[in-house]
Amino acid sequence: MTDAVLAPGAVIGILGGGQLGRMLSVAASRLGFTTHIYEPGANPPAAQVADRVTTAAYDDADALRAFAETVDVITYEFENIPTEALDLLEPLRPIRPNRKALKVSQDRLVEKAFLTDLGLTTAPFAAVDDMEDLTEALAEIGAPAILKTRRFGYDGKGQARIMAADQAGAALADMAGAPAILEGFVEFSHEVSVIAARGLSGEIACFDPGENLHREGILRQTTVPARLSAAQRNDAVLLAARILNALDYVGVMGVELFVTPAGLVVNEIAPRVHNSGHWTQNGCTVDQFEQHIRAVTGWPLGDGQRHADVVMENLIGDDMERVPELAKTPDTALHLYGKAEVKPGRKMGHVNRVIRPTR
Amino acid sequence: MTDAVLAPGAVIGILGGGQLGRMLSVAASRLGFTTHIYEPGANPPAAQVADRVTTAAYDDADALRAFAETVDVITYEFENIPTEALDLLEPLRPIRPNRKALKVSQDRLVEKAFLTDLGLTTAPFAAVDDMEDLTEALAEIGAPAILKTRRFGYDGKGQARIMAADQAGAALADMAGAPAILEGFVEFSHEVSVIAARGLSGEIACFDPGENLHREGILRQTTVPARLSAAQRNDAVLLAARILNALDYVGVMGVELFVTPAGLVVNEIAPRVHNSGHWTQNGCTVDQFEQHIRAVTGWPLGDGQRHADVVMENLIGDDMERVPELAKTPDTALHLYGKAEVKPGRKMGHVNRVIRPTR
Structure with a gap:
């Protein structure tokens, strides 16, 4: 193996202690690695099968630094890691997947722009910061459509369907002022x-x-x-x-x-x-x-x-x-x-x- | 499930922290159980994927008691658990497999007697405590044969081959005074x-x-x-x-x-x-x-x-x-x-x- 390859015994740092971190930890053990979980919440599922756990917030610079010092590589089980935490960790240890992947997937608008720039097809979309944007986007994309916060959405959270133009105001209110994206419906089987x-x-x-x-x-x-x-x-x-x-x-x-x-x-x-x-x-x-x-x-x-x-x-x-x-x-x-x-x-x-x- | 059935969230105590305890711990996690490893040695393999670890000797009554209090059932990854530890643990929590299984498998002589009593075939065997026993056993079973300590043998340890009667003395010396068993060779494919x-x-x-x-x-x-x-x-x-x-x-x-x-x-x-x-x-x-x-x-x-x-x-x-x-x-x-x-x-x-x- 080359220098870039971690040998059994190396420590994998995982940001996030949910079920994905848990199953990553078990898989790491099969290859002889140990894991160190970083998770703000108490008693996360991953902690039960990890070698080490840090319970600390993502804005706790000391805890992040101490965490980084104990690990050989940093990975994560969710994409919404605060930018400041990543800024602190990145010079200390390799973060894989890299920052670019996180940047793209943390923001629905950036993600869609990235994908269409690659020549791939996505649902029609438009940025929506206010009612004027939304009216314009609806005119272009048409209803039904779905308004989503650009960031921090998962499992259907932070989303509002717009079946007709008169639901636009309520949908925008659901976004609670967060930058949003309007996505057209895709007819799929x-x-x-x-x-x-x-x-x-x-x-x-x-x-x-x-x-x-x-x-x-x-x-x-x-x-x-x-x-x-x-x-x-x-x-x-x-x-x-x-x-x-x-x-x-x-x-x-x-x-x-x-x-x-x-x-x-x-x-x-x-x-x-x-x-x-x-x-x-x-x-x-x-x-x-x-x-x-x-x-x-x-x-x-x-x-x-x-x-x-x-x-x-x-x-x-x-x-x-x-x-x-x-x-x-x-x-x-x-x-x-x-x-x-x-x-x-x-x-x-x-x-x-x-x-x-x-x- | 009945009362006797442990629900996810229950804690499984495992005596021994080697690779078997490690893989038991991972399997337990798949069913939603957590594990507590009891192991005298530092940094055992199982600790890396267990929720809790107690590092203490098998004659540490306080540690054993505290361990038992945190678990719902006790199992083990090796059979040579000291009897005193089991005596202490047994009234506190169910030990599975039970004491009888341990008693039989901890002693090669007891094991062979148990198996033949069941009508099963084993290698011919005889108890050997001294040279007189060994001479008698060799006369009955014949050479080549193998002299083994009755207890604590694994991976070929505590064993001495006797190819001819004149090696009997050296083989017995190898037992270092421990109670032994002479086993005849079995011709097997x-x-x-x-x-x-x-x-x-x-x-x-x-x-x-x-x-x-x-x-x-x-x-x-x-x-x-x-x-x-x-x-x-x-x-x-x-x-x-x-x-x-x-x-x-x-x-x-x-x-x-x-x-x-x-x-x-x-x-x-x-x-x-x-x-x-x-x-x-x-x-x-x-x-x-x-x-x-x-x-x-x-x-x-x-x-x-x-x-x-x-x-x-x-x-x-x-x-x-x-x-x-x-x-x-x-x-x-x-x-x-x-x-x-x-x-x-x-x-x-x-x-x-x-x-x-x-x-």
């Missing part, structure tokens, strides 16, 4: 996502696209294989590769795509392991979490080979009551997140139903 | 092991037997499927079930068997997850570690279904130098143990080469 990875030496590996089902803005189910033609499958991979290369990206990225008669439309990108890639835990020898760890430590990537059909279903809120039944079901792998409290809409775990080829 | 599990409600599940290859007394490789006829496969499962039922066992057990023309001969049993079951991590939806956690928490067992052929190879000492090459090999899953120091003969990790059925 279904949504798929590509979990793609790029290594430190620039090699790219993609997992098979999964087909996603959302309800109330939250991912419920991912099925592999997705309904895609061979040509669409190729398009999806090439498009993901174009994004990763343009960002000089290192790590795993989730790329959500709408399947339309006119081709694939990029919905959004996430510069991290992605809920729609959880099926890889039981469908691939190297899953998305290990793939991400391999990338950020400079290891060779797994090839993404899929050995089974899988249906991944999220366990949200009261779905936890189904655990005893699911535990009895053959070829069903449970992955629970160790969250103390069940809340409506809260992701508590997921289950991978594995459909094996007949032996 | 190969060794297999069954990783069997028994749940709290008495149900039994077995993984497919694996075929083991040892070198210098250390397991090097396990291959599934093993070379066994259908009848031998059935015998192996029935025999394992007889052992588990007789012990009212709860958890995973490793049963090592010699394959001979006259039938299966039990070599030894281990009341815990077993090195020869590591292949299940990449060959089954529910692996031996999760199976053990399911058993000791009262969950339903996985069915043991195997979905791929696997060759598991231990990475011992300098084998770690092969990691960069192994990381590049498709369908090869690395499992490293996070041990700081490479030593000759030390188990540093293992690798599962997965041979998939053609899709």
Whole structure:
């Protein structure tokens, strides 16, 4: 291995202690790495399987500095890391994926501009800072459309649908003064996502696209294989590769795509392991979490080979009551997140139903 | 689930912090449990992925008591737990597998007597406390034979071969006064092991037997499927079930068997997850570690279904130098143990080469 490659025993710093950080930590352990979680909230899920945990805010400069000193590389499980924290950390340790990926994905407007500049198709969009912008954008894009805050949105939060122009005022009020973006509706048959990875030496590996089902803005189910033609499958991979290369990206990225008669439309990108890639835990020898760890430590990537059909279903809120039944079901792998409290809409775990080829 | 069943969020206490405790801890996290490791040595591999760690000796009554108070059930990753520690812990929390299993497997003589009482075949054996015993035992069993300490032997330690009667004195000296057992040699074609599990409600599940290859007394490789006829496969499962039922066992057990023309001969049993079951991590939806956690928490067992052929190879000492090459090999899953120091003969990790059925 070269100097750029971290050997077993190295420490991976992870910003964020949720379920993604938890599963990254487990994957890191398989390769002999330890992890240090940085998370403002108390008792995060990742802490239960991490070697070290720092409980501190993202504006705690001393804690950030102390954290950086103990780790060999820094990665993250969510994209909304405050810029000031990144400014402080970046000179101290490599941050992978890099700042550019974060900058692009933290802001829906910057992201859409980046994607269209690459020649990719997105929903029609326009920046909306005030009522004048919104009126103009609606005239151009038309209703129905969806108004979203440019930053900090996830799982359907910070979004307002505009079915007709007279709902514009209420939608804008929902943004609470935050800079927003108006997105036109895309007529699509279904949504798929590509979990793609790029290594430190620039090699790219993609997992098979999964087909996603959302309800109330939250991912419920991912099925592999997705309904895609061979040509669409190729398009999806090439498009993901174009994004990763343009960002000089290192790590795993989730790329959500709408399947339309006119081709694939990029919905959004996430510069991290992605809920729609959880099926890889039981469908691939190297899953998305290990793939991400391999990338950020400079290891060779797994090839993404899929050995089974899988249906991944999220366990949200009261779905936890189904655990005893699911535990009895053959070829069903449970992955629970160790969250103390069940809340409506809260992701508590997921289950991978594995459909094996007949032996 | 009934009262006897632990719900996600419960704490599993694990005696011993080596690689088996480490992989048990990861499996526990998948089901939403946290683990508390008890281990006398500093910086044990399991601590890197456990929620809590107690570093204390097995004769530290206060530490043992405090440990028991934080956990809902106690299990272990090795069988040589001092009796006094178990005496202290047993009234405080359920210990699974139970004391009987430990008692039997801690002493080679008790184990062999237990197995033959069950009607199973073992190597011929006799207790040896002194030279008179040894002379008598050699007259009965004949040479070559092997003299072993009754307790605390593993990976070929505490053993002396006797090729001819004139080596008896030296072999006995090797025992350093410890109670011993003389075992006759068994003519076998190969060794297999069954990783069997028994749940709290008495149900039994077995993984497919694996075929083991040892070198210098250390397991090097396990291959599934093993070379066994259908009848031998059935015998192996029935025999394992007889052992588990007789012990009212709860958890995973490793049963090592010699394959001979006259039938299966039990070599030894281990009341815990077993090195020869590591292949299940990449060959089954529910692996031996999760199976053990399911058993000791009262969950339903996985069915043991195997979905791929696997060759598991231990990475011992300098084998770690092969990691960069192994990381590049498709369908090869690395499992490293996070041990700081490479030593000759030390188990540093293992690798599962997965041979998939053609899709």
